[in-house]
Amino acid sequence: xxxxxxxxxADLLENAEMGASLWRDAWQRLRKNKMAVGGGITxxxxxxxxxxxxxxxxxxxxxxxxxxxxxxPSAAHWLGTDVFGRDVLTxxxxxxxxxxxxxxxxxxxxxxxxxxxxxxxxxVGGRVDAVxxxxxxxxxxxxxxxFIVLLMVVFGRNVLLLFLAIGAVEWLTMAxxxxxxxxxxxxxxxVEAAISLGxxxxxxxxxxxxxxxxxxxxxxxxxxxxxxMLLEAFLSFLGLGIQPPQTSWGLLISYGAxxxxxxxxxxIFPGLALTTTLFxxxxxxxxxxxxxxxxxxxx
Amino acid sequence: MLRFIISRLLQAIPVIFIVITATFFLVRAAPGxxxxxxxxxxxxxxxxxxxxxxxxxxxxxQYFAYLTDLAQGELGPSFKYPGRSVNEILFSGLPVTAxxxxxxxxxxxxxxxxxxxxxxxxxxxxxxxxxMSLAMIGICMPSFLLGPLLVLxxxxxxxxxxxxGWGSIPGDKILPSITLGAAYAAYxxxxxxxxxxxxxxxxxxxxxxxxxxxxxxxxxxHALRGGLIPVIAFLGPAFAGLLxxxxxxxxxxxxxxxxxxxxxxxFNRDYTMILGTTVxxxxxxxxxxxxxxxAAAWLNPxxxxxxxxxxx
Numbered sequence: 001x002x003x004x005x006x007x008x009x010a011d012l013l014e015n016a017e018m019g020a021s022l023w024r025d026a027w028q029r030l031r032k033n034k035m036a037v038g039g040g041i042t043x044x045x046x047x048x049x050x051x052x053x054x055x056x057x058x059x060x061x062x063x064x065x066x067x068x069x070x071x072x073p074s075a076a077h078w079l080g081t082d083v084f085g086r087d088v089l090t091x092x093x094x095x096x097x098x099x100x101x102x103x104x105x106x107x108x109x110x111x112x113x114x115x116x117x118x119x120x121x122x123x124v125g126g127r128v129d130a131v132x133x134x135x136x137x138x139x140x141x142x143x144x145x146x147f148i149v150l151l152m153v154v155f156g157r158n159v160l161l162l163f164l165a166i167g168a169v170e171w172l173t174m175a176x177x178x179x180x181x182x183x184x185x186x187x188x189x190x191v192e193a194a195i196s197l198g199x200x201x202x203x204x205x206x207x208x209x210x211x212x213x214x215x216x217x218x219x220x221x222x223x224x225x226x227x228x229m230l231l232e233a234f235l236s237f238l239g240l241g242i243q244p245p246q247t248s249w250g251l252l253i254s255y256g257a258x259x260x261x262x263x264x265x266x267x268i269f270p271g272l273a274l275t276t277t278l279f280x281x282x283x284x285x286x287x288x289x290x291x292x293x294x295x296x297x298x299x
Numbered sequence: 300m301l302r303f304i305i306s307r308l309l310q311a312i313p314v315i316f317i318v319i320t321a322t323f324f325l326v327r328a329a330p331g332x333x334x335x336x337x338x339x340x341x342x343x344x345x346x347x348x349x350x351x352x353x354x355x356x357x358x359x360x361q362y363f364a365y366l367t368d369l370a371q372g373e374l375g376p377s378f379k380y381p382g383r384s385v386n387e388i389l390f391s392g393l394p395v396t397a398x399x400x401x402x403x404x405x406x407x408x409x410x411x412x413x414x415x416x417x418x419x420x421x422x423x424x425x426x427x428x429x430x431m432s433l434a435m436i437g438i439c440m441p442s443f444l445l446g447p448l449l450v451l452x453x454x455x456x457x458x459x460x461x462x463x464g465w466g467s468i469p470g471d472k473i474l475p476s477i478t479l480g481a482a483y484a485a486y487x488x489x490x491x492x493x494x495x496x497x498x499x500x501x502x503x504x505x506x507x508x509x510x511x512x513x514x515x516x517x518x519x520x521h522a523l524r525g526g527l528i529p530v531i532a533f534l535g536p537a538f539a540g541l542l543x544x545x546x547x548x549x550x551x552x553x554x555x556x557x558x559x560x561x562x563x564x565x566f567n568r569d570y571t572m573i574l575g576t577t578v579x580x581x582x583x584x585x586x587x588x589x590x591x592x593x594a595a596a597w598l599n600p601x602x603x604x605x606x607x608x609x610x611x
Contacts, residue, residue: 141314143584145543146561146577150322153565153573154329230441237443238546238562250443257447257551261455271444278439 026215029291036287039280046277050097059087061094070263080265082255088266091252092273098248099274102163103229109167110228111221114174119205121175122182133179136172144169148231152240162241166231170224177220181213215292222285226278233274249274304593311585318581319369323362326570365574374575379567385575388560395465396556399475399548400541406480407537411487412530416518418488419495419526430488437485442544446478446551465554475552479544483537487530495526528598535591539584 030036049056058078065085073080079088121132148165155161185191185208194204233250235241237257242248249270256267356364368375374385414430421427453474454462461471498504499522507517545558553559557576564572 137310138314138317141311141585141588142318143539143542143581145539146580146584147321149546149561149565150325150573150577153568154325226439233441234443234543234547238550240565253444253447257443260447260451264451267444267447267451271448274441275439275444278441279435282435282439 026288026291030287033287033290035283036291039283039287042276042280043284046096046273046280047100049093050100053093053097057087057090057093059090061090063087063090070259070266072263072265079269080263082263082266083259088269091247092249092270095247095249095252095270096273096277098159098242098246099229099232099250100277102159102166102232102242102248103225106163106166106228106232107170107221107224109163110170110174110224111217112171113167114171115178115210115217117171118175118178119182119209122179123186123201123205123209125183125186129179133176136175140172145231148235149238149240152235159242159246162232162235166228169231170228174217174220174224177216178213181216182209185209185212219285219289219292222281222288226281226285229274229278229281300597303596307589307592311589314585315582318585319366319578320362322574322577322581323365324358326574327358327361329568329570369578374579375571377569377572379564379569379572385572388572389557389576389579392555392557392560395554396542396545396549396558399465399472399479399545399554399556400538402472402476403480403483403541403544404534404537406476407483407487408530410480411484412491412527414484415488415491416495416523416526418492419499420518422496427492431492434485434488437481438489440481442478442482443547443551445481446474446548449474449478450551463553465552465556471552475548475554478551479541479548482544483541486533486537490529490533491527494529495522498522498526501525524598528595531598532591532595534594535588538587538591542580542584 063086065081068081068085070083070085071077071081077087077089079092081087082091117132117136121129148169151161151165182205191204191208194208199207229249232241232248233253236248236250237254239254242251244251252270253267253274256263256270260267365375372386374389377383377385377388380388411434414434418427418430450462453460460474461468462474464471465475466472504517504522507521508514512520542558545556546562547558548554549556549559550562557580560572561576561580563569564576
C-alpha cells in the first residue's frame with residue numbers, strides 16, 4: 001500500500017512538473033511571437049476600454065447635438081460626429097462593449113455546452129458516445145446561418161436569444177475536439193491509475209482530463225470569439241441582430257455604409273475597430289496554436 | 300465508393316427532413332398571423348384568406364399538406380405577393396445568385412490557390428509572408444465592410460466601376476463578385492498552403508525530385524493533386540457561407556437574387572417565402588456538402604482504396 005502510494009505520488013509529481021514546464025515552454029514560445037503578443041495587448045486594451053467605457057467615454061451615450069450634425073474628426077470630437085451630432089468615439093466605445101460581450105458570452109455558452117458534451121461522450125464511450133456524436137453530426141450538417149436568421153425573425157430580435165443562437169452553433173466543434181482529447185487521455189496510464197484508486201468519473205474529468213485537454217480548448221476558444229463577433233456583426237448589419245437604442249460595431253457599420261458617400265468616417269472608424277479586434281484575436285489564436293503545439297484544431 | 304456515396308446520401312435525408320420539420324413548426328410558432336399586419340381586414344375576408352392558405356386546418360394537417368406539396372416540388376403561394384408562388388420568386392432569383400456565387404468562387408479559387416501554392420514553395424520568406432498577411436486581412440475584413448469600402452474607393456472616388464445593379468451596366472458584376480469572393484480566397488490560400496506544405500515533405504515528392512523532374516512538373520503533376528484535397532473538402536462548407544454572404548452582398552449592391560429575397564422575406568414576415576427559401580437553401584447546402592465530401596474522398600487515393608476495397 002505504501003509503495004503504491006509513493007509511486008502514485010511520484011507519478012503525480014512528475015506529471016505536475018511536466019505540466020508546469022509545458023505551460024512555461026508555451027509561454028516562452030508565445031512571447032517570441034510578436035504578432036501574437038501585439039494581438040494580445042491590443043485585445044487587453046480594448047477589453048479594459050470596454051469595461052471602463054461609462055467613465056472613459058468623452059460624451060454621454062444619449063448626447064445629441066442636432067445643430068452640429070455630422071462633422072469630420074476634430075479636436076472636440078476625435079472621430080467626428082454622426083448626423084444627429086452624436087460623438088462617434090463614444091458610439092464606437094459603447095458599440096464595442098456590446099460586440100465584445102456578445103463575442104465572449106456566446107463563446108462561453110459554446111464552451112460550456114461543447115466541453116461538457118464532448119467530455120461525457122468521450123469518457124463514457126460505447127453506445128452513449130455513438131448517439132451523442134451522431135446528434136453532433138446531424139446538427140453539423142444543418143445550415144445554421146440560415147437558421148439563425150430564421151430564429152431572429154420568428155422570435156423577434158432580442159440579445160439574449162442572439163447569445164443562445166450563436167452559442168448553440170459554435171459548440172459543435174468544441175464538443176468534437178473535447179471528445180477526441182478525452183478519448184486519447186482515457187487510455188493513459190495515469191487516468192487508469194486514478195480509476196483504480198476509486199476516483200469518481202466527475203473528479204477524474206475535472207482533475208485529470210480537463211487540465212490536459214486545456215491546450216486545444218484554449219486555442220479553439222480564442223479562434224471562436226472572432227467568428228462569433230463576425231456573426232453578430234453580420235446579423236446586425238442586416239438589421240436582424242442588435243437593435244437600437246443599443247448599438248454594436250456591426251450596426252454602426254451598417255449605418256455608416258448608408259451615408260458613406262457624404263460622411264465616410266462613420267463607416268471607417270467602426271470598421272477599423274471591428275477589424276483590429278478580429279485581427280488581434282486571430283493572431284493571438286494562431287500564436288497560441290503554435291505555442292501550445294496544437295495540430296489540426298479544425299475538424 | 301458507391302457504398303460511401305449511398306451511406307452519405309442516407310445521412311443527408313434525415314437532415315433535410317429535420318430542416319423541413321423544424322422550419323415548419325418554428326415559422327408556425329411565430330407570434331402574430333401573417334394577415335394581422337393588414338390595415339383593416341373584415342373577419343370574413345380574413346377567414347377566406349386563412350382558408351386559402353390552409354391556416355384554418357389543425358397544425359398537423361397543415362404539416363402533412365405541406366409535406367405533400369413539397370414532395371411534388373410545390374413550395375406554396377407567397378403571403379406577401381398574392382398571385383406569385385414561392386417557386387416563381389425562387390427561380391427568378393436563383394440564376395442571379397448562382398452566377399454571383401460562381402464568379403466569387405472562381406475568384407477565390409484562382410487567387411487563393413495561386414497565393415497558397417506560391418507561399419508553400421518558399422515557406423518563411425517574403426513570398427510566404429506577403430500573401431499570407433493579405434489572407435489574414437481577407438479573413439478579418441467582413442464582406443459587409445469590404446463591400447462599402449470598395450464602393451467608396453472604386454465607385455465613388457475613382458468612378459471606375461458602377462456601384463450597384465447586376466447585368467444592367469457593363470462592369471457592375473465586378474465589385475459584388477470580389478466582395479463575396481475575397482474572404483474565401485483568403486481561406487483557400489491558407490488551406491492550399493498548409494496542404495501543399497504537408498505534401499511537399501512526402502517521400503514521393505522527394506522521389507520525383509530525385510528523378511530529376513523540373514520543379515514546376517513536380518508541383519503541377521505530383522503535389523497539387525494531393526495538396527488541394529483540403530480545398531476541395533472546404534468547398535462544401537464554403538458553399539453554405541457563400542449563400543449566407545450573398546444576403547449581405549446582394550443587399551449592399553441591390554442585386555435581385557435569392558439572398559436579397561430571403562432578407563426581404565424576413566423583414567416582411569412573409570412566412571411561406573421564409574419557409575420555402577429555408578427548405579430550398581438548406582437542401583442545396585446539404586447536397587453540396589455531400590458532393591464536396593465525395594469529391595474529396597475520390598481525390599484521395601488512400602481513402603478511395605479503403606472505400607472501394609469493401610473492407611468494413
